[in-house]
Amino acid sequence: xxxxxxxxxxxxxxxxxxxxxxxxxxxxxxxxxxxxxxxxxxxxxxxxxxxxxxxxxxxxxxxxxxxxxxxxxxxxxxxxxxxxxxxxxxxxxxxxxxxxxxxxxxxxxxxxxxxxx
Amino acid sequence: xxxxxxxxxxxxxxxxxxxxxxxxxxxxxxxxxxxxxxxxxxxxxxxxxxxxxxxxxxxxxxxxxxxxxxxxxxxxxxxxxxxxxxxxxxxxxxxxxxxxxxxxxxxxxxxxxxx
Numbered sequence: 239x240x241x242x243x244x245x246x247x248x249x250x251x252x253x254x255x256x257x258x259x260x261x262x263x264x265x266x267x268x269x270x271x272x273x274x275x276x277x278x279x280x281x282x283x284x285x286x287x288x289x290x291x292x293x294x295x296x297x298x299x300x301x302x303x304x305x306x307x308x309x310x311x312x313x314x315x316x317x318x319x320x321x322x323x324x325x326x327x328x329x330x331x332x333x334x335x336x337x338x339x340x341x342x343x344x345x346x347x348x349x350x351x352x353x354x355x
Numbered sequence: 356x357x358x359x360x361x362x363x364x365x366x367x368x369x370x371x372x373x374x375x376x377x378x379x380x381x382x383x384x385x386x387x388x389x390x391x392x393x394x395x396x397x398x399x400x401x402x403x404x405x406x407x408x409x410x411x412x413x414x415x416x417x418x419x420x421x422x423x424x425x426x427x428x429x430x431x432x433x434x435x436x437x438x439x440x441x442x443x444x445x446x447x448x449x450x451x452x453x454x455x456x457x458x459x460x461x462x463x464x465x466x467x468x469x470x
Contacts, residue, residue: 246438280445346398
């Protein structure tokens with residue numbers, strides 16, 4: 239089991255550009271969540287995808303959008319990049335559930351380091 | 356609103372010494388609490404979690420945490436620290452509603468281990 243994988247590992251963009259980050263969930267998982275971790279901060283929830291739809295969204299602008307594919311993999315897109323978008327972007331996968339349980343633990347990938355110049 | 360506070364930004368301990376990392380939470384209902392560890396260049400690894408039951412929770416790598424409702428705390432402990440424990444540690448509370456689950460993280464505590 240490869241666990242959660244993310245690509246690319248590192249990315250450098252300039253202000254105003256657009257970026258796409260990719261995530262493959264752990265085998266058997268159907269839910270993908272994205273988090274932004276700025277330097278010196280804890281991860282912040284961006285949004286979550288289940289059944290190819292955005293299920294919940296954190297306090298992030300519409301410049302941040304996503305997609306989930308039928309194979310449960312997911313993309314995070316960020317448009318009109320700002321310097322403040324520089325961060326580690328973490329993907330987490332889990333099983334869908336209506337509440338906390340031992341079965342919907344989130345497993346995190348290694349992240350994509352985005353630098354905006 | 357739910358929140359997690361980790362008062363210590365940076366802690367240094369000697370190898371073999373005991374460790375306690377503090378975590379306080381604000382949550383209206385029964386909290387579901389987690390501790391994660393992040394090594395440089397790595398993602399987050401779950402150390403332990405508290406959902407219900409026994410308030411002393413055992414985790415991986417010799418870590419344990421105690422849930423104290425009266426103090427809104429979930430402190431992480433280890434009796435004897437190893438050099439390989441140097442990493443950043445995050446406390447989180449799970450928020451569940453409808454068909455979603457998300458984690459609200461603290462700002463982390465960076466642990467350095469002296470030989």
